Amino acid sequence: MNVETLLSVLVGGVALAAAIAMVVTRNMVHSALFMVVVFLATAVLYLVYQAPLIAMLQITVYAGGIMVLFLFVIMLIGAEKMAHTENLRWQRPLAFGLTGTLLVETIYVAAAQLKLPDPVAVSPDFGGPKAVGLVLFSQYLLPFELTSILLLVAMMGAVVLTIRREKTR
């Protein structure tokens, strides 16, 4: 087992542990912080898999933008002080049962039918900004422009949903 495999297993273990902690813990601010740990571990995993631009994007956008937005909203509505309500008694065992079934099915189908391709050798600037840019702005130009419109619409939607109008006298 070489260093890369060991590193990816360790980082994957950190991500899994942080994800389980995020789901289990009752304090929402702690959940958001565990989520940040998951995102950082995923970014390290992207670095191991030779996707440095996407790793930096993950840290900047996901851990640095989206989770900060979550924390703002959690503190804005005072969610860290909210009482924890009890859910229905049959929900938890049913959730674990169904998800366990899903996992077993996935493992079975994957082990029986999945033919994983052998890894090919890639050049050293695979995953660098130049390589991503070449594909992004030539083959995927239309989705790129559409996402810009999507971001504009999302921004407008966020403002429209939360704006408070002054009552004119």
Added chain:
Amino acid sequence: MIPLAYPIALSALLFTIGIVGVMIRRNAIMMFMCVELMLNAANIAFIAFARSLGQMDGQVFVFFVITVAAAEVAVGLSLIVAIFRTRGSIEVDDLHDLRR
């Protein structure tokens, strides 16, 4: 090179944890965070396959998934804030009527 089964297994496990989180947490923000976890799990699978096949398309797709997730979080959180201002609660069990 890392065998491809490891990141695929990690992606499946993270996705499953996200599904369990959506089902057992009754807070709207927590459910939203678990949805983000599921998106992240899919991203890991994309990156692993992109490296394994030597094609950049997987990474460009992750780029778009991250962008769409950012837009979705912006709108979703503003919806949650608006609901909280109207109803005073973000437990999804309390949000079962269309009118107050």
